[in-house]
């Protein structure tokens with residue numbers, strides 16, 4: 171039996187594309203790629219997700235973590251960024267490359283994607299689709315079933331593995347044809363329209379860009395998956411000595427920050443007084459001088475007091491516990507005035 175691998179985003183187009191090819195007797199395994207920027211939550215329980223997709227859509231899906239390659243890609247995507255910090259063309263090239271490299275091990279002969287010609291301004295124009303298949307070396311291997319009849323024949327059609335006449339000629343932004351097809355296939359649970367990629371989010375993408383492009387003490391080359399997860403929590407600051415400080419906004423943030431804390435992060439919080447947890451990221455490793463670290467730690471402590479429960483009249487400040495490298499000490503800090511730290515906030 172001929173087998174194919176499908177790029178599966180979980181959106182309706184990828185479901186329909188996969189099902190269209192399955193309906194022609196091809197065994198399809200779907201690959202759902204994960205990075206800290208999209209689908210990250212699936213890593214908590216990939217098996218439960220696979221069960222759900224199989225039950226809802228009859229599709230066998232595997233969650234594949236491509237974070238490492240993706241963090242590198244963001245440094246300099248060959249085809250640039252979209253409206254925000256979203257490198258959509260290179261993102262698709264990376265995923266197709268990854269899927270192509272998995273073909274032999276899975277005994278699969280071709281690839282499927284749910285792209286629709288003209289659906290998105292940048293990444294789904296005809297010339298861009300060509301660039302994506304060219305640069306991922308999948309020009310002949312890749313079948314785009316929803317728009318196949320508007321595109322050159324792929325190997326799967328030429329060899330008769332799939333019948334081109336039963337593929338589609340969708341074009342443009344309207345979702346009406348997809349919804350009609352879903353109804354005809356008996357698909358009742360329609361996923362929400364695409365979204366959920368943090369790199370395309372106007373606010374959160376600015377935070378990611380700020381870390382990648384900033385002159386902070388943390389070298390961009392050292393950014394890890396854990397850093398990106400931390401970047402999406404709480405209030406974010408770049409301190410004057412180059413430190414990166416994250417301050418929780420609520421109990422949920424505080425717990426997440428404690429969970430994210432690495433061995434070289436400084437963790438700050440007030441004992442016996444309501445207030446945030448703060449992380450000074452990589453405090454043990456990025457400061458060129460102990461004096462610079464010390465100044466940023468005191469600033470961090472003053473921000474912890476600032477965002478804590480209001481101090482009663484007559485109380486100038488509070489002690490803040492600071493844990494770093496297995497040592498714990500107390501720093502006395504007064505609440506910092508907003509005029510001092512306003513310019514340190516990351517987007």
Ligand code: SF4
Nearest residue numbers: 256257258261367370
């Ligand atoms: S929106 Fe995000 S996940 Fe989608 S193609 Fe662009 S960068 Fe990739």
